[in-house]
Amino acid sequence: MALLFGLGAAQPVLLTGNPVPSAFVEQALRRALGWSGLEAPSLPAQPPLDYGQQRVLNLGSAQVALEHAPYPPHRTTQLLLSNDPEAVTASRGLFHYRFAAGEGVRLVYHHKNGSAGPLDFELRLSNPTPERVQVWVSDAAGGPVADEVYAGHVATKRWLELYWNQVGQLIELPPYSTRLLLKLPSRGQQVVSGLLEAVVTQGPAATLNLIARIPGEGDPPLETYAQGPVYRFASLEKHVSQTHVAGKSTLMSLGEGAFQNGAGKAIKGSWGVLYTYELRLQNPSDTPRTVGLRLSAAGGIARGVVWLEGQGYELPLLRPGQPYELTRVMLNARSERHIRLSTLPAAGSNYPLRLLLYDPLATTDPGPTGQTR
Template sequence: MSLAETTPPLQPLPAASEIALRAVVQVQAGGAEPVTRAVSVHIRNEMLPWTDAQALLISNSPETLAFGKVLLNGAVSGGEPVRLLYHHANGSPTRRMTIAVNLSNPERDPIKLWVIGGAGNSGAGELAVGHLAARAFLDQYWHHAGFTVQIPGNTTLPLFLHALAPGAIASGIAQFTLLAGDRLNLQVVARLESEIDPPTLSYAPDFDRVHQRGVFEPPQLVRPQAYIVDGPPVTMAIGDGRDAIHERETGIGLDGNYGVVYTFPIEVRNPRTLPSILGVVIHAQRGEASGTVLVDGRLFDIPRLWNGQRRLLTTVHLAPGEQRTVVISAMPESGGYYPGDLTLGTEYR
């Protein structure tokens, strides 16, 4: 489902305010023609206390599969927000596949959930679909935005639903905070068209020994640094194995740290009597990569970098004698190759 337009047009809402609007949405199921419908929507800007994710659920193994399977089972408890990253491809050469992220309330009373999430367009390539999901998620995450959903007791609903042609890819990332209730169950499941529920091979042994799944440590890293004008540039490694967070049961590190948000508060100082300009540059080090980077509150969107390519994102201007903190944030995105680097310094051309 995609949003075509709204009347009146969408605009920022002040805190605690609300608006009623008419939304035109386009819905497409499987290979059918898209259907356009108009719906009435009521939006309220609700201010909620922020707590970051305490665990990262990874569903990337098997990455490519030609049969239906329960790919991941997880849970969210009150007071412990959880982030989920999933990335899977339909390996069937002839049959369509649906990959769903299902949310279940196992209790009698309703639960209320805060969701920050993004999913890629399954018709895009692997790098593009991972980047679209990451960009949508990070834009909400950095603004502490998203939406709330209420799930009645003993009810399951799909949050994301990907209808995949042969070879197509489902990629998404979401963060869940339970606002009311004790527990939420979540499941990532693949199902071929006309397959029974649950799929016959749901609990077959995992044959993919390259990609990963499991419950990992809190998915955010803060790396303070310092830079003095005309000194060596600051290097910010993204997805480096030395930073790998670990799976809670096995202790295995997360290769590439996909879904982990890096934040670099950098103390910059210009001791000169002249103004100085610093450049923020992104480098692809191990292969193709994409990037969604926040620099002092400004979002920069890099859909594709080729292996070895570098690109200037923005410049930072310092007055003579100025000293301040520049904050840079980014996340390894599904479909890209890591580690990659961000640099900050006067030598950026």
């Protein structure tokens, strides 16, 4: 437990990240109280938790200890996709997966409450073994909202902000125990979306369960669970190098994939895979040149988040035929610049996107303008 009663000390809430943002601190506090069977009081606003910091909070009749912990380095190699059924109309299991120590997994879920009434989506972490288990978890959600593109966009944006700062929670699981990580109550026709990365840091294995449940009903039996796909890679971080000569045009595809949901339906984009593009921009001429970076939707309506040189850009709603200029890069005469661009296709959006490197001074109507660098 993460609570301190009287003079008896318990395991503190262990968080990683530099810093741990306020919203994630508050989420961890609510989890600790809920796992101890206590109602979460109205939490005071929490400042970020900095590297090496410890904090003890009085919350009603309980004390909660927060402690900054080292980030567990790992490689994420398994991608879990929960999108079958897309529209859920009754209580049922949506995803069930057991993973062993050292195996980094990333779950992307995207579902709609297809009923006319309320439906709770619950994400749980279990220890199926007789030994104590510790799991590092980093997760974020979007929704419930009516707009499926917006739900996936918000979840992706929130999760990437955690990813870049190595934010997560180390969760202790006694033998044969279960922890509720997240509960998303939804109304009819609302969409929930989320991402979770997890790795077992101590002990043999853990299990992830995602369920949909009508309030008041019991847990759905295991045989109701959908058979969601599991994709295995050497890494879920893909790196692409591209050279571009100023004055010419280079067209690249971002986030194109061939994934399917459990029903065999194609997913528009490689959800959950982080792409990093190393762009080598060259100007062999004797005069300064400008390189424009322009994004356009190639698979349908889409949103996204792009990290360019460590700075996040939240994209507007992109529609086919309506390009968006992300930024412009200035190149001195006979010079070269290297820039890094990263993105992760958002669930609910229609990927791929196209990235055009071009000369904006020789092209008319580049679309809405971003920034000049």
